[in-house]
Amino acid sequence: MAELIDAFDSYSDFDKNTYYIICFDKIASILSLKTPLEETKEHMEAIVDAINLQLNNIEVVFKNWNTEDTKNADFSIDFPYQYLLKSTAKNLLIWITLEHDELNIEFYYDSSDSELEKWVIAMNHTLRTKFGLDRTPVFKVLSRDNHSFFTEDVRTEDFECDIQSMYNNDFSQVNDTIEASLAIEKAGLILLHGIPGTGKTSYIKSLISKHHKKNFIFIQNEFVNELLHPDFISFLLKNQNSILIxxxxxxxxxxREQKNESSVVSTILQLTDGLFSDYLNIKIICTFNTSISKIDTALLRKGRMIAYYEFKALSKEKSNQLLSTLDHEASNTAMILADIFNYENKKFKHTETRKIGFN
Known part of the structure; x- marks a missing residue:
């Protein structure tokens, strides 16, 4: 009992590291597993069964329960959402939490025990194989708290874009230039513009899927002005070679004619061809619907600009080729991708184009 009491800090929070040191007189090595998982009794029971407490000489130190408080609650679905497990044979603690549809498992163990370490690694692999997500492309979303900028991972579907069939012929060379630039650690700017529904976001999704090892960071519109914040440069120093979207x-x-020199445009100019550009190697991909003629001309300067392209409706020939592969009737006009993929009942109906992006 004294071991447990000593493991609570001054805020009455249970400190698992402290408890491990008290129990085993060692500093713990930690292996963690975190994955989205629906918060259900069945899932938690399956997790505990997979660890096999009896076979592995593991006992339950304590549980925290998830219960309903209503008078007519169904007690059969009550279950512990947290477990603290302790080995009776090895220097091992296991902390399990299934809360807010996220599974978090932490193994605290003695790394000097090679046999134990092999078991921990194997058990972690068993659990992530059984409960983990399939590997999918990931991009990051910029966020900020009171202290600093940080990113949160967002999983997206694996998306493959057929450049030859989904875009006009003149885009193939532009795509080659963009893809080649992603393989080089050099700053630069990529501008993709055109009316909604022409495939700008689909193309970016395909880049994320194809270049999944690259660090893509999505800048939400409400965060754009944060690019002017001095702390943002500190953030970029920790995220060199990233691709901002x-x-x-x-x-x-x-x-910038109606703006001052501290505009976001000025920041983009510095990041793509300024004092920091050769060190940070930040690439910026911007999409927009307006004409390129309204864009600050300084952004278009050779050396800074990697590529820019105006996405248009597919030519009549291209449209019909794509419609044919989708088993739809031919069209008499050029069509945008959104309308082609929303073609209904083999007879085109003009429907409101849904905007699909990262927002």
Missing amino acids: IEDAEKVLTS
Whole structure:
């Protein structure tokens, strides 16, 4: 009992590291598993069964329960959402939490025990194979608290874009230039513009899927002005060689004539061809719907600009080729991708184009 009491800090929070040191007189090595998982009794029971407490000489130190408080609650679905497990044979603690549809398992163990370490690694592999997600492309979303900028991972579906069939012929060379630039640690700017529904976001999704090892960071519109914050440079220093994505960037990229020199455009200029550019190697992909003529001309300067392209409706020939592969009737006009993929009942009906992006 004294061991447990000593493991609570001054805020009455249970400190698992402290408890491990008290129990085993060692500093713990930690292996963690975190994955989305529905918070259910069945899942928690399956997790505990997979660890096999009796076979592995593991006992329950304590549980925290998830119960309903209503008078007519169904007690059969009550279950412990937290477990603290302790080995009776090895220097091992296991902390399990299934809360807010997220599974978190932490193994605290003695790394000098090679046999134990092998068991921990194997058990972690068993659990992530059984409960983990399939590998999918991930991009990051910029966020900020009171102290600093940080990113949160967002999983997206694996998306493969057929450049030859989904875009006009003149885009193939532009795509080659963009893909080649992603393989080089050099700063630069990529501008993709055109009316909604022409495939700008789909193309970016395909880049994320194809170049999954790259660090893509999505800048939400409400965070665009945060690029001016001095702390943002500190953030970028920790995220060199990243690719920033700004969708619907009209307000960001327009001429500085009516703005001061501390505009977001000025920040983009510095990041893509300024004092920091050779060190940070930040690439910025901006999408917008307005004409390129409204964009600050300094952004278009050779050396800074990797590529820019205007996405248009597919030519009549291209449209019909894509419609044919989707088993739809031919069209008499050029069509945008959104309308082609929303073609209904083999007879085109004009429907409101849904905007699909990162927002």
